[in-house]
Amino acid sequence: MERRKFDVAIIGAGGAGMRAALQLSSGGYNVAVLSKVFPTRSHTVAAQGGITAALGNVTEDNWLWHMYDTVKGSDYLGDQDAIEYLCRMGPQAVYEMEHFGLPFSRLENGKIYQRPFGGQSRNFGGEQATRTCAAADRTGHAMLHTLYQRNIQAKTHFFVEYMAIDLVRDGEGRVLGVVAFDMEKGEPLLIEARATLLATGGAGRIFQASTNAFINTGDGLGMASRSGIPLEDMEFWQFHPTGVQGAGVLISEGVRGEGGYLVNGNGERFMERYAPHAKDLAGRDVVARAIALEIHEGRGCGEARDHVLLKLDHIGREKIMARLPGIREISINFAHVDPLEAPIPVVPTVHYMMGGIPAHYRGQVVVPARTGPEEAVQGLYAIGECACVSVHGANRLGGNSLLDLLVFGRAAADHIVEFLKENPASPPIPADGTDLARSRLARWERRQGSERVADIYRDMQRIMQAHCGVFRKAEVLEQGLVKLEEVRRRLDDAAISDHSKVYNTARIEALELENLMEVAFATIRSALARRESRGAHARDDYPERNDKSWLKHTLVHRDGTIDYKPVRLKPLTVPSFPPKTRSY
Amino acid sequence: MRFSIYRYDPDTDSSPYMKDYDLDIGSKDMMLLDALIMIKARDDTLSLRRSCREGVCGSDAMNINGKNGLACITPLSSLKEPVELRPLPGLPVIRDLIVDMEPFFRQYHSIRPYLVNNDPPPETERLQSPEERAVLDGLYECILCACCTTACPSFWWNPEKFVGPAGLLQAWRFIADSRDQATSQRLDDLEDPYRLFRCHSIMNCVDACPKGLNPTAAIGEIKRMMVRRTV
């Protein structure tokens, strides 16, 4: 197998991976960034509404208020040390992006434009705050392209269209690099690195209807899991209240931030009943459940009463054209309505994975230790949506993910620099170091098999959609788990017909499905185990939050065993926000 | 509905050929990409790039009934049968609908696509008025799909020397940014018989852009600016 050697291997060229890469390349380190797609095609490009930070450009603000909102939004499952770090570093992270060239929308006084988003308050639960910085409704696009541009300037080494297969670990558990393959040529490549950073993004494709791209297949989680690392809080998936019905494409919360609101089949503005104070800008879990209930109770819209409507024509042509042009485009293309004239049909749609690879706030991956609470995996880091730091806890606030990419992208890079200084030599790759990856690649050379990847893929998505949706209960989850096991057995018997070396997308999709399967199992097992309702995890059979038994993080292993670890309620420098009843 | 798709796998095929697929799509309108995915579920050897399925990532540009576009935002109802699909013209084919984008990206990189500002950064943001910012609308939204550049005859003939519409649109995006300080270097760099001046305003690029951007207008702005600085 061909080998290359770098100081750092970064897997993923989304916002997280490229922020970290920029920091390291500018610092003179030799960095390899691998991506399944050309960097600007990563799914960060699709982020619309904005990035949240307490700049106070529109209304007075304070990072502590942002911290309070984030802790509350997480339904108290977020780790408060990490949340403090996120919110405190927020303004600096946004200013840096502006200096890098990000074309933010502007206010009359020339400062960065900010809009209200869900779950934001001033003064610890008071009036609505205006905290989300935006480049129209294309903030992710603007951010991702800016980061790519800066990396070009910094001469980061990109391996474009290289798919990482598995991590390389030695007997002591150190991570020494990664095996990838060149998608165009079909050849494997061993990348040796003193530090490896996973930034592979989300895995929303485990569900049938999702706002996520085709490439969001949880590869980083699969790799971590196969190398013995448990996954954290996988029961927490955010259903975004407003995905275009049928298509799944996202309509940003920015629409409600700019004054749009939801109506049911009776023409009622129903969020007033569920969240009298924040209304349409309550936490996403709250709004998504409200919509699901309205539809369930027969108050949906349309002939089938299977969706609700998002109305925004009243906010006016000028505002829509200036602030929400991308939303208008999506709405015309995918819902066949022009929001200047008619409301958009929407349903709650899977959007974001709060759980992921367990990491601390400086990016190192941490696992349960034999003695003491946890220990770092030497040489392995995780950031962005694939990581669970955990700043989003049981429910992420809009605009906090883009911030998380930047803040922890940089923090992880800074920690890696320290790690590289302490570990100048790279340990040798053990003889069997690449076996796992080799066998995964070889498996799809097999020509006999009665099952087809596309069928299994679709069935897995249907099972997750039907058995692990907005509302959950034990029997339904248990049945889902049984069905998922059947589907996984079928995967053992699957074969692809494409055996070309050149750009073999059938093989890529098969490898992705294996990763999705890991994520699906972790999700359904964790959901079954957590017998309470918290944030995005709503159990019909356990409708209340139960802090006495469940104020803890789930850690699910590949063999199905589950550990828990305590929530870090103690921030770094400020007083803690103790759990209390969450209402909007 | 009938689709006629360009197929070529250098591993097994001596030359490219067109392959027909018939698909029962029912009465529901869907996007071309949805249809391609249904075809691929039947024949997994069909290769194409795709990711966001909403027209923002730029992966699935291809030549659709003779015109470049993104499969994911092209409704089947807008297409005449049989739907003829080919890889983007003017770039080497890797396999089926997948082309080698390297020459396209090389030109993009050549315009130094990043903000240059040598002043020490302030503690907060640099200021920019809404009017100054509005100049960037219609420029920064480019998704680097290459629909425009691969529709441009000047690029077909001189892919090594002519920057092409996408690259030039981005060159203007930085020249036009009130925060950028490298205008004269940027203009010097384009002052060349090929890099900029191979554009003969044929406007194929404008017609091809699935995001409604206007590279020809941006090229015109750059040319005007060059004239202005010589007088």
Ligand SMILES: Cc1cc2nc3c(=O)[nH]c(=O)nc-3n(C[C@H](O)[C@H](O)[C@H](O)COP(=O)(O)OP(=O)(O)OC[C@H]3O[C@@H](n4cnc5c(N)ncnc54)[C@H](O)[C@@H]3O)c2cc1C
């Ligand atoms: C439609 C939509 C809108 C959103 N809007 C907002 C918003 O307004 N504000 C906000 O804060 N958040 C928003 N989010 C959430 C946020 O955009 C994402 O969580 C975030 O962009 C993820 O970034 P990332 O860097 O972790 O991963 P991604 O951007 O998904 O990048 C993952 C990278 O990993 C690479 N990769 C994956 N697997 C492999 C592999 N095996 N080998 C090699 N490379 C691999 C991919 O090629 C890609 O480069 C939105 C999400 C969606 C889906």
Ligand code: SF4
């Ligand atoms: S206007 Fe210029 S860039 Fe556009 S297609 Fe014509 S020659 Fe090419």
Ligand code: SF4
């Ligand atoms: S200008 Fe339009 S067609 Fe050209 S690369 Fe950009 S988005 Fe694509």
Ligand code: FES
């Ligand atoms: S799949 Fe992203 S632009 Fe079509």
